[in-house]
Every structure is written in structure tokens, then in C-alpha cells.
Amino acid sequence: MKYKEAKEELIQAWGNLGYSWGLNKTMAQIHALLMISTKPLSTEDIMEDLNISRGNANMNIRALLDWHIIYRISVPGERKEYFKSEKDTWTLARQVAKERRKRELEPILKVLRSVNEVQTDGSEETKEFKKVVRDLKNFAEKSDNLLEAFEKSEENWFWNTVLKMFK
Amino acid sequence: MKYKEAKEELIQAWGNLGYSWGLNKTMAQIHALLMISTKPLSTEDIMEDLNISRGNANMNIRALLDWHIIYRISVPGERKEYFKSEKDTWTLARQVAKERRKRELEPILKVLRSVNEVQTDGSEETKEFKKVVRDLKNFAEKSDNLLEAFEKSEENWFWNTVLKMFK
DNA sequence: TTAAACTTTCAATAACTATTGAAAGTTTAG
């Protein structure tokens, strides 16, 4: 397989994966492009490589900055801004986990805690409701703690421990 | 808070969560409804409770069946089909993990393995590409193994081990 | 059989999300 094909295929596949991770397609493609680039790229470079408009590029670059998975780089003596990706897979995964915990898990936990306060009138309906909510809340809280620990963990330690865990 | 409000709020929140888990809003809402229901519900019941059309209800019920997180129930002596949710949170989580591994992780792994075969021409570009792909592949494979083990694990054992792990 | 009870399909369309590109805004070098 030639480099150009391989690059194309990876960007495509990364787009799909990113999509199912809460990014959008273009966002994930820009990210893929920066992942494999040997040097920081400008908005112009990205527009050209992915064939997208200035507005689109700008918007998605900002979204990636907002997720803290790419960085702004300024080259001394140049006006233009450049961008580069966080290249360390482990750091990247932890950052994504962090953002998703904040964006998805925390909101549902808040709701679960709040609806758990429902008035019990002794009916079967409210009893079942309480039970379901309690179970989900329990699971969500444990997951939340696990993710929090993951965010702070160090790679070698993590995989070693997991390896032992599932021996 | 009254039961009706709480139910409404949970269904809404579950819809959002489900969405970010690769289900769509209606699919997740039907699921939430079945989670808190004390008895199996028919298509008719679901249409009525969520105010959605027959086609929509049917389509999303089938998608949930396809994910294996709800079940078809037949009541002896009745023509109508009823549906009930898998209520055990642990089983549910494992099932979702299983489906997502199949639908998301496996495809990207396949691509990573394939683009890893790219011809190296000694240029910096292809060297960097290889390095990135190797790292991602390594991470994805480890995650894949972890998820596979999770799918087969038993709840108490899992949380105990994790607890020890992050002591 | 047949007709009632139920489920599935699918073309039309509504609703939502992504993208464009020109215009407005901002920064900096001279």
C-alpha cells in the first residue's frame, strides 16, 4: 500500500471513530491529519489538504482546542498560527475520557441524584422507579470514580495493573 | 418532586446519554421507559407514552432488540407482542460494551492493522506515519483485550478488583 | 377460507447538523 492511500484511509477511519466518540467527522479528520503530520499545520494547510472551507476549518479547529487535544503554535517571526496534535496516545485517551466524563457522565449523575428524591407514594410504579434509579446511580458513581482515577493514572502502571487484574 | 416529573426528566436525560452512546434519542427513550416500567409494554403503549408514530416506535424497538438490550415477550392467549428491558445494570453495561467493541473498535483496528503495512520509503513522513499508527494500534489492541475481559467478568469481582487497583 | 389483529415497510417530509464563503473584525509591521 502506498503512503497516500494509507493516509487517506486512516483519516477516513479516524473520522468515523471520532464521530462515535462525540466529535464530528471533520473535527476528527483534522485531528487525524495533525496526528500524522511531521510539523504543525496552518488553517490554510488544513483547508487545502482536506478540501474544506475556511469557516469550517476554523470552527472545527476551535472545537479541537476546546477539547484540549490540539495546541496552538506560533512560529517566531510569522503572523500565521499553526496547530499540532497531542501525539501521545495515552495522554490523548485520558484527555478524551476527561472531557466525556464532564460532558456526559456528570450531567446524567446530576439527574439521577435529583430524580432519586422522588416522593414515594408506596405504589409499585414509584418503588420500581426508585430501584432502577438507585441501581443506575450506583453504577454511574462507580464508573465516575474509575474514570477519575484513570485520568490521573500513569500508563505503565495502568496496563500492568490491568494485566494482573485479568491475568 | 412528583413521580410524573421525575419519570419525564429521567427519560429525557437517558435520551441524551443514549445519544452519546451511539443509540439515537428515541431509541434511548424507549429503553428508559422500559427500564422503569413494572410490566412489559406493547408498541401501542410505547407510542402513546412517548407520543411517537407507529413506524418510529417499530423501527427503534427493532434496533434495541438488535443491540440485545430489550426482549420480546409474548403473553399467552394474546396476539400482541410486548417488550421488556434488561433491567440489570451490569448486564446492560456489558452488553453495550460488547456492541460498541464490535461496531467501533474492531473496524478501526482492522484499518490500523492494514495501514500499518504501508511501504516505508525512508522519508520522514512515512516514518512518522508508521510511528503514529503503531502507537494507536498498540493502544487499541490493549483496549480491545480489556473490553473483552470486561464483557466476561462478574460484577462483584470486577469492582473489588478495580477498587484494589486504584486503592 | 376470511377477516380481524397485529407488524413491517417506505416514500414523503420535517427537523437537525454541517458547510460554505463573503463580510466583519483583529492584529501587527512599517
Place this chain on the structure above:
DNA sequence: CTAAACTTTCAATAGTTATTGAAAGTTTAA
């Protein structure tokens, strides 16, 4: 200053996905 270099915004629109509901299909009881 001010003009060039660059970034951001946003209204228009293209593209995608979800939803409807009527029609077609299927199953079963009598």
C-alpha cells in the same frame, strides 16, 4: 495611523438523519 495579513462570524444553504402515517404484509382464530 493604515494597509496587509490573518482570524472569526454568520446568514444562506446543502446534506443528513429522524419521523410520520398510510399502505402492504403477516399471523391467527374461527
